Amino acid sequence: MNQYDVAIIGSGPGGYVAAIRCAQLGMKTAIIEKYTTLGGTCLNVGCIPSKALLDSSHHYEDAVKHFEEHGIEIPGEIKVNLEQMIARKQGVVDQTTKGIEFLMGKNKIDVYHGIGSFKDATHVIIAKEDGEETIEAKNIIIATGSKPSSLPFIEIDKERVITSTEALKLKEVPKHLIVIGGGVIGLELGQVYKRLGADVTVVEYMDRIIPGMDGALSKELTKVMKKQKVKFNLSHKVKSVERKGDEVIVKADDKKGNEVTITGDYCLVSVGRKPYTDGLNAEAAGVKLDDRGRVEVNEHLQTNVSNIYAIGDVVKGAMLAHKAEEEGTMVAELLAGQKPHIDYNLIPGVVYTWPEVAAVGKTEEQLKEEGVEYKTGQFPMRALGRARASMDIDGFVKILADKNTDEVLGIHMIGARCADLIAEGVTAMEFRASAEDISRMSHAHPTFAEAVKEAALAATDDRALHV
Ligand code: FAD
Numbered sequence: 001m002n003q004y005d006v007a008i009i010g011s012g013p014g015g016y017v018a019a020i021r022c023a024q025l026g027m028k029t030a031i032i033e034k035y036t037t038l039g040g041t042c043l044n045v046g047c048i049p050s051k052a053l054l055d056s057s058h059h060y061e062d063a064v065k066h067f068e069e070h071g072i073e074i075p076g077e078i079k080v081n082l083e084q085m086i087a088r089k090q091g092v093v094d095q096t097t098k099g100i101e102f103l104m105g106k107n108k109i110d111v112y113h114g115i116g117s118f119k120d121a122t123h124v125i126i127a128k129e130d131g132e133e134t135i136e137a138k139n140i141i142i143a144t145g146s147k148p149s150s151l152p153f154i155e156i157d158k159e160r161v162i163t164s165t166e167a168l169k170l171k172e173v174p175k176h177l178i179v180i181g182g183g184v185i186g187l188e189l190g191q192v193y194k195r196l197g198a199d200v201t202v203v204e205y206m207d208r209i210i211p212g213m214d215g216a217l218s219k220e221l222t223k224v225m226k227k228q229k230v231k232f233n234l235s236h237k238v239k240s241v242e243r244k245g246d247e248v249i250v251k252a253d254d255k256k257g258n259e260v261t262i263t264g265d266y267c268l269v270s271v272g273r274k275p276y277t278d279g280l281n282a283e284a285a286g287v288k289l290d291d292r293g294r295v296e297v298n299e300h301l302q303t304n305v306s307n308i309y310a311i312g313d314v315v316k317g318a319m320l321a322h323k324a325e326e327e328g329t330m331v332a333e334l335l336a337g338q339k340p341h342i343d344y345n346l347i348p349g350v351v352y353t354w355p356e357v358a359a360v361g362k363t364e365e366q367l368k369e370e371g372v373e374y375k376t377g378q379f380p381m382r383a384l385g386r387a388r389a390s391m392d393i394d395g396f397v398k399i400l401a402d403k404n405t406d407e408v409l410g411i412h413m414i415g416a417r418c419a420d421l422i423a424e425g426v427t428a429m430e431f432r433a434s435a436e437d438i439s440r441m442s443h444a445h446p447t448f449a450e451a452v453k454e455a456a457l458a459a460t461d462d463r464a465l466h467v
Contacts, residue, residue: 001134001135001136002030002110002133002135002136003028003135003136003137004027004028004029004030004110004135004136004137004138005022005027005028005029005137005138005139005335006018006019006022006027006028006029006030006137006138006139006140006141006332006335007029007030007031007032007116007124007135007137007139007140007141008022008029008030008031008032008140008141008143009032009116009124009140009141009142009143009144009280010032010033010040010116010142010143010144010145010312010314011031011032011033011038011039011040011100011111011143012039012040012041012042012043012143012145012312012313012321012324013039013040013042013043013312013321013322013324013325013328014040014143014145014311014312014313014324014325014327014328015031015033015040015141015143015311015312015328016031016038016039016040016100016103016104016328017324017325017328017329018141018143018311018327018328018329018331018332019031019104019107019109019328020103020107020109021328021329021332021333022332022335022336023107023108023109024107024332025332025333025335025336026336027332027335027336029107029108029109029110030109030110030111030112030135030137031104031109031110031111031112032112032113032114032116032124032126033111033112033113034113034114034115034116034279035113036113037094037097038097038100038101038104038111039096039097039100040143040145041145041146041313042321042324043093043096043097043100044093044097045164045165045168046164046321047321048092048093048096049089049090049092049093049168050164050168050185050188050189050192050352051352052088052089052092052093053085053086053089053168053189053192054188054191054192054352054353054354056085056088056089057085057191057192057193057195057196058195058354060078060080060195060196061195063078064078066391069391080173080196080197082170082171082172082173082196083171086168086169086170089168090169112126112128112133112135113128113129114126114127114128114129114133115127115279116280117279117280117281117284118140118280118281118282118283118284118285118287119134119281119284120284120285121140121285121286121305121307121308122136122137122138122140122307123135123136123137124137124140138307139307139308139309139335140285140307140308140309141308141309141310141311141328141331142277142280142282142287142295142303142308142309142310142311142314143310143311143312143314143324143328144275144276144277144280144314145275145276145312145313145314145324146273146274146275146276146313146314146319147273147274147276148163148164148165148269148270148272148273148274149271149272149273149274150163150269150271151180151238151269151271153239153240153241154180154238154241154269155241155243156269157243160243160246160248160265160266160267161241161243161248161266161267161269162266162267162268162269163268163269163270164185164189164268164270167189167192167193167268168189170193170266173193173196173197173198174193174198174264174265174266175198175199175264175265176198176199176200176201176263176264176265176266177190177193177194177198177199177200177201177264177265177266177267177268178201178203178248178250178262178264178266178267178268179200179201179202179203179267179268179270180203180238180241180250180267180268180269180270180271181202181203181204181269181270181271181272182202182203182204182206182208182209182210182211182232182234183209183210183211183270183271183272184210184349184351185270186202186268186270187202187209187210187221187225187351187353188351188352188353189268189270190202190230190268191225191228191230191353191354194228194229194230199229199231199264200230200231201230201231201232201233201262201264202230202231202232202233203233203236203238203250203252203262204232204233204234204235204236205235205236205237205238206234206235207234207235207255208222208234209221209222209225209232209234210351210357212349213349213351213357213359213363213412214359214363214364214365214398214410214412215363215364215365216364216378216396216398216412217357217359217412217413217414220394220395220396220414221351221353221355221357221414224355224394224395224414225353233252233254233260233262235254235255236252236253236254236255236260237252237253238250238251238252239251239252239253239259241267241269246265247263247264247265248263248264248265248266248267249261249262249263250262250263250264250267273313273319274292274293275292275293275294275295275313275314275315276313276314277289277293277295277314282295285305285308286304286305287303287304287305287308287310288303288304290316294314294315294316295310295314295315296315297309297310297315297316300331300334301315301327301330301331301334302334309331309334309335311324311327311328311330311331312324312327312328315327317344317347318344318347318349320347320349322347322348323344323347326342326347327342330342343430345361345362345429346360346361346426346429346430347360348360348422348423348425348426350418350419350422352419354392354416355381355392355394355395355414355415355416355418356414356415356416356417356418356419357413357414357418358412358413358414358418358419358421358422358425359410359411359412359413359422360410360411360422360425360426360429361400361408361409361410361411361425361429362400362409362410363410363412364376364400364410366410367400367409367410372402372409373402373403373404374400374401374402374403374409375400375401375402375403375435375459376398376399376400376401376458376459377398377399377401377435377455377456377457377458377459377460377462377464378396378397378398378399378455378458379396379397379451379454379455379457379458379464379466379467380395380396380451380467381393381394381395381396381397381415381416381448381451382394383451383454383466383467384446384447384448384450384451384466385445385446386445386446386447386448386450387415387416387448389446390416392415392416392448394414394415395413395414395415395416395418396413396414396415396451396455397411397412397413397415397418397421397451397452397454397455398411398412398413398455399411399435399438399452399455399456399458399459400412400459401434401435401459401460405434406434406435406436406459406460407432407433407434408425408428408429408433408434408435408438408456411425411428411429411452411455413425413451413452415448415451416448417448418448421448421449421451421452424438424449424452425452434460435456435459435460436456436460437456438452438453438456439453439456439457439459439460439463441453450466454466454467
């Protein structure tokens with residue numbers, strides 16, 4: 001029987017990063033993945049393929065809507081070749097997952113393909129295609145991730161009533177895509193198909209989209225997406241989703257209790273994701289799950305069984321790839337006797353629509369609720385030369401700082417390239433910068449990053465320069 005210092009179940013961003021860090025720290029490491037490719041949800045059916053389609057559809061939209069104004073003429077009609085678009089996306093996925101295979105080899109990590117289940121607290125049975133194998137490990141990390149969740153009355157047929165996984169490989173552009181759920185995944189994929197020519201209606205139970213983020217971001221994104229002709233049915237409670245031939249009929253109650261019927265040809269159910277522990281046989285090791293099906297962990301990501309840890313989407317907290325990665329690193333370093341720490345307040349959140357939406361730290365709603373005295377500095381993207389040069393004028397950067405100490409408490413932004421710009425916010429907050437600190441740093445001109453400096457100037461004595 002093969003013996004290891006650490007065995008990791010699941011090869012998503014949590015699992016594979018934990019494996020690399022364990023190996024770097026000198027531990028004999030195994031990783032177990034039930035699918036044939038490594039990389040988990042993120043690389044196979046999540047972050048990477050969705051961004052590939054967002055980028056392709058963005059190019060198409062630019063070509064159709066903006067090239068002429070830029071003085072670029074393309075003779076003949078510009079058309080979508082969805083088959084090629086999906087094939088390119090798959091190429092990106094294949095390249096990326098092969099990269100993880102390479103990294104496993106480079107770090108001398110043993111990879112097992114098969115379903116991993118606990119035999120007891122130190123043994124994992126791997127159900128492989130060619131039979132069962134049991135391995136022994138001093139420590140085990142559960143990194144089994146999550147799966148799309150649904151509503152109890154919805155039957156996902158994977159043809160026309162679909163989850164994000166199917167939406168990443170459709171064979172035709174929907175005529176009318178109904179998106180249930182105005183969260184990150186629904187909005188990103190909704191925007192892909194809107195750009196490719198579909199009508200898109202978002203049905204959301206709450207009174208705003210991206211409900212966890214700062215209210216000002218929800219408002220601005222709604223405004224911009226409405227301009228892009230996405231329809232929103234907010235405060236609508238979906239009651240039924242029915243398939244009739246090629247039609248999908250969604251019935252919902254609006255705020256006043258009136259029934260609304262929306263008919264489309266595809267319905268994307270994106271109401272969140274649930275932790276995945278099927279087949280893991282956690283009971284055999286005595287590992288406890290919480291009332292929401294997540295593996296219960298303490299602040300060291302340790303389960304109730306001392307040599308078993310859990311990370312990523314399968315535990316509490318934001319379901320984000322970079323959060324899973326930080327946790328993977330943290331557990332590896334804990335096992336090596338180090339004292340790592342994660343500041344969960346500084347895990348950024350990003351929506352890769354265009355304009356992009358990104359945030360770190362506290363929202364205004366949270367500061368109000370906590371009774372913190374704060375001040376605000378906001379700067380519109382349209383006031384930047386760079387924004388006008390590239391015709392990306394929507395959005396703003398908003399900085400929230402402590403009213404008394406000037407320490408930055410939250411940075412919220414919507415606009416071009418915000419997914420990358422937010423890294424400055426994370427860095428500033430990691431080093432506990434004041435708004436004044438940011439306002440005195442030189443930002444290259446002309447860039448979108450100048451909006452961060454200007455928002456900081458606005459937060460300190462209202463002294464933004466370009467508004
Ligand atoms: P996962 O990536 O879910 O990996 C878990 C792995 O464990 C899977 O490969 C699974 O097959 C395997 N597994 C499960 N059980 C077993 C078992 N018993 N034996 C063996 N293997 C097992 N996050 C971002 O930060 N940025 C984004 O842009 C982003 N975009 C997304 C877009 C979409 C459409 C979706 C669906 C998600 C997106 N996410 C994004 C979320 C991100 O994918 C997850 O947060 C991340 O993948 C979680 O990583 P993980 O390692 O915890 O689990």
